[in-house]
Amino acid sequence: MASLNIRSAYLGAKDQMEPLKEEVDGIIDIHNQLILSSAPAMEAFWALNIWQDPIVLAIDSINDGARKLKALQRNWCLYSYQLHRRAKLIQEKLPHVSAKPLIFPCSPPSSQLGSWTLLDQNQILASAQCSSPYLNGEVLFKEDKKGPPSRAYLKLYEALTRMRQFPQPGEFCIDAGGSPGGWAWAIQKLGARVLSVDRSSLDPKIQALPNVEYRKGDAFALQPSDFDQVDWLFSDVICYPEKLFDWVSSWVDSRKCKNFICTIKFQGTPDYGYAKKFLEIERSQVAHLYHNKHELTWMHTVK
Numbered sequence: 001m002a003s004l005n006i007r008s009a010y011l012g013a014k015d016q017m018e019p020l021k022e023e024v025d026g027i028i029d030i031h032n033q034l035i036l037s038s039a040p041a042m043e044a045f046w047a048l049n050i051w052q053d054p055i056v057l058a059i060d061s062i063n064d065g066a067r068k069l070k071a072l073q074r075n076w077c078l079y080s081y082q083l084h085r086r087a088k089l090i091q092e093k094l095p096h097v098s099a100k101p102l103i104f105p106c107s108p109p110s111s112q113l114g115s116w117t118l119l120d121q122n123q124i125l126a127s128a129q130c131s132s133p134y135l136n137g138e139v140l141f142k143e144d145k146k147g148p149p150s151r152a153y154l155k156l157y158e159a160l161t162r163m164r165q166f167p168q169p170g171e172f173c174i175d176a177g178g179s180p181g182g183w184a185w186a187i188q189k190l191g192a193r194v195l196s197v198d199r200s201s202l203d204p205k206i207q208a209l210p211n212v213e214y215r216k217g218d219a220f221a222l223q224p225s226d227f228d229q230v231d232w233l234f235s236d237v238i239c240y241p242e243k244l245f246d247w248v249s250s251w252v253d254s255r256k257c258k259n260f261i262c263t264i265k266f267q268g269t270p271d272y273g274y275a276k277k278f279l280e281i282e283r284s285q286v287a288h289l290y291h292n293k294h295e296l297t298w299m300h301t302v303k
């Protein structure tokens, strides 16, 4: 049976399955957002959650399914693509796992979280070792509906939480492509100073905030030689990955900036391979965050 050959599984974002399919080797089957593979688990930029070494459990009842999952470990997250009612009844017999939105700034959850699904009425596919500590890779924050001018700040929240580092009071940050000001809002709320550079204006409410400075123009014109020291360089500029890479490389080489978070946007016929060049920069992470659209996020800290 094909299910016995499953050696890894990849959960992708609903609208970003194509690049994930390009990345994953040995695809056996795809169930909505879950890709099953016969190859060992590999890094995949576009996966929200990677299921390592999943096993198939034969079950003869709902109770039996719950008992077998509990015997493996405590915390489980259901990914349900079929047989929803049966799957839900099994999940309800497992220990409760909190789905409460995070309150930023915070640390990622520390407890191990496994994932499971029903392959059919009598077979569970379960992985006790998943790459994401969040339920199906969904990183939910308590949202602020009044302060920020857009929801873009959520991807910055997610990247900072993943890095386990945050701009500190008094630190100096550059926010490239900052309009209308969601990231600037989040940065100044942490007490840091932010220079936002964009061809478009900031929302006047954001521009009026203390510690926010706005400069109109091309963010790529900002050069390391213009600054003594920068604590964080953020970019959410809409541009080709190669343009961003050349610009951030000059900053990395200059050693003038300590931390970076930049979104790598893909448009037209994208060369997803470009993401690997960012990853080759030492102490980097590249990931498709839950709050990313057709983009990846590069995170880098100089230590």
Ligand SMILES: C[S@@+](CC[C@H](N)C(=O)[O-])C[C@H]1O[C@@H](n2cnc3c(N)ncnc32)[C@H](O)[C@@H]1O
Residues within 6 Å of the ligand: 150, 152, 153, 176, 177, 178, 179, 180, 181, 182, 183, 184, 197, 198, 199, 200, 217, 218, 219, 220, 236, 237, 238, 239
């Ligand atoms: C996705 S939006 C940024 C959203 C922002 N991070 C926020 O939180 O509100 C991308 C921005 O990049 C800006 N942009 C594109 N090319 C630029 C360039 N060369 N220099 C500066 N800004 C640029 C656009 O004007 C746009 O405002």
